[in-house]
Amino acid sequence: MGAAGVSSEAIDKRQIAASFSRAAGTYDQVAELQRSVGNNLLARLPEPPFQSQLADIGCGTGFFTRALAERFGRPVLGLDIAEGMLRYARDRSPNSLDWVAADAENLPLRSASQDLLFSSLALQWCPQLPQALAEAFRVLRPGGCMAFNTLVEGTLGELRDAWLAVDGFVHVNRFMPLTQLQLLLAQAGFARWHCEVESHVLHYGQLSELTHELKALGAHNLNAGRPSGLTGRARLRGLTAAYEVQRQAAGLPATYQVAQVLLFKGLDQV
Numbered sequence: 001m002g003a004a005g006v007s008s009e010a011i012d013k014r015q016i017a018a019s020f021s022r023a024a025g026t027y028d029q030v031a032e033l034q035r036s037v038g039n040n041l042l043a044r045l046p047e048p049p050f051q052s053q054l055a056d057i058g059c060g061t062g063f064f065t066r067a068l069a070e071r072f073g074r075p076v077l078g079l080d081i082a083e084g085m086l087r088y089a090r091d092r093s094p095n096s097l098d099w100v101a102a103d104a105e106n107l108p109l110r111s112a113s114q115d116l117l118f119s120s121l122a123l124q125w126c127p128q129l130p131q132a133l134a135e136a137f138r139v140l141r142p143g144g145c146m147a148f149n150t151l152v153e154g155t156l157g158e159l160r161d162a163w164l165a166v167d168g169f170v171h172v173n174r175f176m177p178l179t180q181l182q183l184l185l186a187q188a189g190f191a192r193w194h195c196e197v198e199s200h201v202l203h204y205g206q207l208s209e210l211t212h213e214l215k216a217l218g219a220h221n222l223n224a225g226r227p228s229g230l231t232g233r234a235r236l237r238g239l240t241a242a243y244e245v246q247r248q249a250a251g252l253p254a255t256y257q258v259a260q261v262l263l264f265k266g267l268d269q270v
Contacts, residue, residue, distance in 0.1 A: 040260060052072075052074070052115030053141075054068055055077040055079060055109065056078050057136075057148070058079070059080045059089060062089030065093065066094075078093075080099075106131075114140055115141055116145050117147065124150045124173075129184055130188070133188040146265075147261070148263075149259060149261065150261070151259075153178065158254060159171070165238065189269075190263040190266075192263075195261045198258045200256045201256075203250040
């Protein structure tokens with residue numbers, strides 16, 4: 001704990017919340033990948049019981065909160081740690097939807113109160129994923145489902161490799177190895193689970209297009225060990241040269257490894 005009684009983990013969460021709050025106004029303009037992988041998760045969802053309770057964890061701008069409400073014809077609760085995202089979502093959504101500031105690792109929901117939990121590209125920002133999974137298990141009713149996707153190791157590998165040719169700082173967000181994720185899923189206590197990995201490769205004409213997109217999404221580097229201050233021109237030239245080595249016919253590649261996960265709480269589990 002620091003002098004003010006705040007852990008480094010809490011500081012990281014504040015940085016995450018602030019980064020995504022700042023990105024609220026630009027997120028939807030550049031979220032093509034996010035739409036694609038979220039729609040793929042939506043297509044995997046089981047049909048929840050009639051009159052069920054649904055929640056979208058890490059709802060962001062509310063795109064999938066609204067999609068869930070439309071698909072299942074019932075209200076959905078949108079939860080996010082970033083107040084700026086919630087304000088943006090509230091202003092652009094029907095009054096039938098509710099929005100609550102919440103941490104996925106400490107959900108403000110009653111135990112056994114939800115039938116379906118949905119979370120698209122949010123849980124990779126949780127410092128303690130096992131705690132987020134434990135919270136999901138707690139708030140789900142017996143027979144309920146938690147559906148989420150998350151980025152795993154190998155994501156933005158081209159950018160990471162290019163930076164390694166320039167300096168030793170952490171410039172790219174670290175993501176969990178798939179084997180570690182699978183182990184956590186197996187230990188989370190659910191009756192059954194399924195995990196499938198999708199590989200998405202986007203292409204950019206210039207490196208600046210990728211870096212500007214990451215900033216607009218609020219997903220630029222949030223890890224400890226990142227360099228402070230502005231990145232010098234010489235290092236940017238070095239990064240550009242290192243990334244250009246990887247150029248393909250379609251442009252500069254940026255790979256995203258996305259784990260699509262379904263977790264099912266047993267009917268006899270409380």
